[in-house]
Amino acid sequence: xxKKTKTTPTxxxxxxxxxLKAMAHPxxxxxxxxxxxxxxxxxxxxxxxxxxxxxxxxHHLANMRNSGVLASKREGKNIQYMLGSPKIKEILETxxxxxxx
Numbered sequence: 591x592x593k594k595t596k597t598t599p600t601x602x603x604x605x606x607x608x609x610l611k612a613m614a615h616p617x618x619x620x621x622x623x624x625x626x627x628x629x630x631x632x633x634x635x636x637x638x639x640x641x642x643x644x645x646x647x648x649h650h651l652a653n654m655r656n657s658g659v660l661a662s663k664r665e666g667k668n669i670q671y672m673l674g675s676p677k678i679k680e681i682l683e684t685x686x687x688x689x690x691x
Contacts, residue, residue: 605658612657617642618650622659626679630663630670 612618620640625631631639637647651671654660661674673679 608657609659612654612659615650617646618654618659621647621650621654622673622678622682625660625671625673626682630672632668632670634668636671 613622617640621636624636624639628635628639633644633647633651636642636651637644640647651660651662655662655671655674658674659678660671663670663672
């Protein structure tokens, strides 16, 4: 009988891990879903729509921007937030198909 060799699973790219971690929070997921409906929003718009405090929302937005889930653009005095990639919608649809609705 042949001896089995142990293989160590490969660790995902750190960017992939950070991206998935940023998506794996209910508030952050709500922000993503909101931005799917409204492609550009300010932190104030997001706070008002989701009934969140600005400091908490800003913390989540920074995390999501740093991981690539979101992008931002300054327009005058405001910063507009948008999805970091149009493929995020495809990713969510794939996950929904994988785990069911």
